[in-house]
Amino acid sequence: MRSDAAQGVAWALGGGLIVYASWAMDRLERHGAALYTAPGLVPGLLGLVLVVLGVALALRKRGISACSPAIRWGNTPLVLALCLGYAIGLIGRMPFWLATFVFVTAFIAIFEYPSRRRMALAPLYGAATSLAVSNLFEAVFLVRLP
Amino acid sequence: MFEGLILFGRSIGGFLTAESILWALGASLVGVVIGALPGLTATMGVALMTTLTLKMAPAQALLVLVCTYVGAIYGGSRSAILLNIPGTPASAASCLDGYALARQGRAGYAMGIATTGSVMGTLIGMFFLALFTPLLGNVALKFGAYEFFWLATFGVVISGNLTGDDPLKGWMAGALGLFLATIGQESVYAFERFTFGTRELAGGLSLVPALVGAFGFAELLMVMRERRPPVTLSALDSVIPRLRDLWKYRRTIVRSGCIGTFIGIIPGVGEDSAAWTSYAAAKRASVEKALFGKGSVEGLMAAETGDNACVPGAIIPVLTLQIPGSAPAAVLMAAMLIHGVRPGPLIMVESPQFVYDVITMMLFAVIGILIYGLVLTRFLVQVLRARYQVIVPIIFVLCAVGSFAIAARLFDVWVMLAFGVLGFALRLLNYPMAPLVLGLVLGDLLEKSLRRGLVLSDGDVTPFFTRPISAFLCALLVLIVLSRFIRWRPRANRAV
Known part of the structure; x- marks a missing residue:
C-alpha cells in the first residue's frame, strides 16, 4: 500500500465505487428532477475525478518517491x-x-x-x-x- | 474612509472591557503555546478552541479564536529558533536563519526579531484587511453561482497545488474532502446520500468534530509516533527588539507584509507559502544574500513578517467570498457559521461593523504576542520542555469532550476518531491536510453553486465557461493544472 501505484489503484477503485453508487442512486425523475439536478450528480463527478487522479498516480513515473520509505509506527x-x-x-x-x-x-x-x-x-x-x-x-x- | 474609522473606533470601544481583554490575552497565550509545541498546528488550535467556545457569546468566541490563530502562527517561531523544529508549518522558513542565529549565541535577539516581524506583519495585514474587504466585497456582489463554483474549485485545487510536496496527492485529498462534504441530505430534495441508513449521518458530517479529528487527534498520533530526545536549549541574550533593526529592514518588512497578505488572499494557500515566498523575495532583493541560511536577520524578519501578514490576508476572502485563504481560516469560517455570523459578499451591506470587529480582534492579538514575546520569553522557552506523554492525553480528552459538546451526542466523538485515523493515515502517506479541510468546508458551496447554475441555465454548461469572471477563473485553473503536468518535479526545500 505504500507505493504510488498501489495507492493509485486504491483511489481509483474507491472513486469507481463512488461513481457506481452515485449512478445507482435514485434520480428522482418521478418528482420531475432533471438529470442535472439528480442527487448523485456531484458525488458522481467527484468519484470520476478520484478515478482519473488515481489512475494518474498509479501510472506516473517518479523516481525518488515512487516507493516511499518504510513507515515507522513507533508508539x-x-x-x-x-x-x-x-x-x-x-x-x-x-x-x-x-x-x-x-x-x-x-x-x-x-x-x-x-x-x-x-x-x-x-x-x-x-x-x-x-x-x-x-x-x-x-x-x-x-x-x-x- | 471616515466611516471605516468610526466603525473601527466603535469596535475598539466595544471590546475595551476587562472580560474581552482577559479572553484576548488568555487566547493569545494558548495560541502561542500550541504554536510553540512542535507537531501542534494553528489549525488544530483553532479547531480545539472552537469546541471550547461554543457556549460563549459570538463576539467573545471569535475574539478567542482570532487571538489563538494569530498567537499560534507567531508561537511557531519559538521552537524554530531554539530547536530548529518549526512549531507550525508556517515557521519552517524561520528555522533557516533563526536557528543559525541561536547557534551563534543570539537566540534572544532572534526571538526579538521574530516578535517584531510578526507584529509588523499582522499590522500590515490588518491595514490591507481594512482596505480590501470593502473593495473585494463590492466585486463579490457581481459573483453568481457560476463564479462561486469556480472559486470553490480554485480554492481546493490551488491548496492541493501548493500545500504539500506533491500536487497530485493534494488534489486527491481535496477531492476526498469535497466528496465527504456530500454525505447526508442534499439541499434540493433532502435526499440522503451515503448515509447507509444511519440517522446521525442524515444531517451530514459535523464539520467541527471532523476538523478536530483531522488536525487534533491525527496530530497527537503523529507526535506520539516517536519518543523525542530531551530538549537542549541555547542560552538567551536580550529579546528586546532594536528600533534600528526596524528601520534598517523597513523595506523587507513592507515587502514581506504585502506578499504575505496577498498570498493569504489567494484561496487555500496559507501561511507556509507566505513565509517561503517572503523569504525568497527578501533574499533576491538583499545586499546580504550570502548571509541567508547562515543567520540572516533580514531572512528571519522576512519569514516571520510574511507568515503573520498572511493571517489577516486569509481572512479577507472568508469575509467577502466565504472562501477561506488557509486551513486555519477554514476552521475560523466554520466557527463563524456556528456562531450565526454569515460572511460573504453581503457582509459590507448587512454587517460592516463585523469586519472592523475582526480587525480589532487582531489588534488585541498583536498586543498579546508583543507582551508575551517580550515578557514571557523564559516561560515560553520552558514550554518547549513540556512532556508530550503528559500533554497528549489531556489534549485528547479535550478533543473528545469538545466534539461531544457541540450537539451532546457520542456520534460526533466517533466522527472525530474516524477523521483522526483517516488524517493520520493520509499524513503517513504524504497527503497534505489543508486541501482535505478546504474540500470539507467548500463542498457545500461548490455543490450548491454547480446545481444552482445548472438550474438557472436549464442544464446548459456554457455560462460556466463564457461569463468573464468564470472564464478567467476556469482558464487560471487549467493553466495551474497543466503547468504541474508539464513540469512535474517535487520541491525539495519544503521541510514541513
Missing part, C-alpha cells in the same frame, strides 16, 4: 488503542470523570515507564484533568457530559 498502535479505548470503551459506560481519570492516568503511567517518580505523578495528572475538564464543561459551558 502509534499503543496510543491508538488507548485513545480508542477511552473514546469508545469508557466514555458513556461509566461517569465521565472516572473515565477521564482512568485514561489520563493509564496513558501517562504507560509512557513514563520506567521512571517511577514520573509514573507516581500520573494519578495526580489524571485527577487534575478529570476535575478541571468535568467542571469546565458542566459548570461553565453547561454541557451534560456522557
Whole structure:
C-alpha cells in the first residue's frame, strides 16, 4: 500500500465505487428532477475525478518517491488503542470523570515507564484533568457530559 | 474612509472591557503555546478552541479564536529558533536563519526579531484587511453561482497545488474532502446520500468534530509516533527588539507584509507559502544574500513578517467570498457559521461593523504576542520542555469532550476518531491536510453553486465557461493544472 501505484489503484477503485453508487442512486425523475439536478450528480463527478487522479498516480513515473520509505509506527498502535479505548470503551459506560481519570492516568503511567517518580505523578495528572475538564464543561459551558 | 474609522473606533470601544481583554490575552497565550509545541498546528488550535467556545457569546468566541490563530502562527517561531523544529508549518522558513542565529549565541535577539516581524506583519495585514474587504466585497456582489463554483474549485485545487510536496496527492485529498462534504441530505430534495441508513449521518458530517479529528487527534498520533530526545536549549541574550533593526529592514518588512497578505488572499494557500515566498523575495532583493541560511536577520524578519501578514490576508476572502485563504481560516469560517455570523459578499451591506470587529480582534492579538514575546520569553522557552506523554492525553480528552459538546451526542466523538485515523493515515502517506479541510468546508458551496447554475441555465454548461469572471477563473485553473503536468518535479526545500 505504500507505493504510488498501489495507492493509485486504491483511489481509483474507491472513486469507481463512488461513481457506481452515485449512478445507482435514485434520480428522482418521478418528482420531475432533471438529470442535472439528480442527487448523485456531484458525488458522481467527484468519484470520476478520484478515478482519473488515481489512475494518474498509479501510472506516473517518479523516481525518488515512487516507493516511499518504510513507515515507522513507533508508539502509534499503543496510543491508538488507548485513545480508542477511552473514546469508545469508557466514555458513556461509566461517569465521565472516572473515565477521564482512568485514561489520563493509564496513558501517562504507560509512557513514563520506567521512571517511577514520573509514573507516581500520573494519578495526580489524571485527577487534575478529570476535575478541571468535568467542571469546565458542566459548570461553565453547561454541557451534560456522557 | 471616515466611516471605516468610526466603525473601527466603535469596535475598539466595544471590546475595551476587562472580560474581552482577559479572553484576548488568555487566547493569545494558548495560541502561542500550541504554536510553540512542535507537531501542534494553528489549525488544530483553532479547531480545539472552537469546541471550547461554543457556549460563549459570538463576539467573545471569535475574539478567542482570532487571538489563538494569530498567537499560534507567531508561537511557531519559538521552537524554530531554539530547536530548529518549526512549531507550525508556517515557521519552517524561520528555522533557516533563526536557528543559525541561536547557534551563534543570539537566540534572544532572534526571538526579538521574530516578535517584531510578526507584529509588523499582522499590522500590515490588518491595514490591507481594512482596505480590501470593502473593495473585494463590492466585486463579490457581481459573483453568481457560476463564479462561486469556480472559486470553490480554485480554492481546493490551488491548496492541493501548493500545500504539500506533491500536487497530485493534494488534489486527491481535496477531492476526498469535497466528496465527504456530500454525505447526508442534499439541499434540493433532502435526499440522503451515503448515509447507509444511519440517522446521525442524515444531517451530514459535523464539520467541527471532523476538523478536530483531522488536525487534533491525527496530530497527537503523529507526535506520539516517536519518543523525542530531551530538549537542549541555547542560552538567551536580550529579546528586546532594536528600533534600528526596524528601520534598517523597513523595506523587507513592507515587502514581506504585502506578499504575505496577498498570498493569504489567494484561496487555500496559507501561511507556509507566505513565509517561503517572503523569504525568497527578501533574499533576491538583499545586499546580504550570502548571509541567508547562515543567520540572516533580514531572512528571519522576512519569514516571520510574511507568515503573520498572511493571517489577516486569509481572512479577507472568508469575509467577502466565504472562501477561506488557509486551513486555519477554514476552521475560523466554520466557527463563524456556528456562531450565526454569515460572511460573504453581503457582509459590507448587512454587517460592516463585523469586519472592523475582526480587525480589532487582531489588534488585541498583536498586543498579546508583543507582551508575551517580550515578557514571557523564559516561560515560553520552558514550554518547549513540556512532556508530550503528559500533554497528549489531556489534549485528547479535550478533543473528545469538545466534539461531544457541540450537539451532546457520542456520534460526533466517533466522527472525530474516524477523521483522526483517516488524517493520520493520509499524513503517513504524504497527503497534505489543508486541501482535505478546504474540500470539507467548500463542498457545500461548490455543490450548491454547480446545481444552482445548472438550474438557472436549464442544464446548459456554457455560462460556466463564457461569463468573464468564470472564464478567467476556469482558464487560471487549467493553466495551474497543466503547468504541474508539464513540469512535474517535487520541491525539495519544503521541510514541513
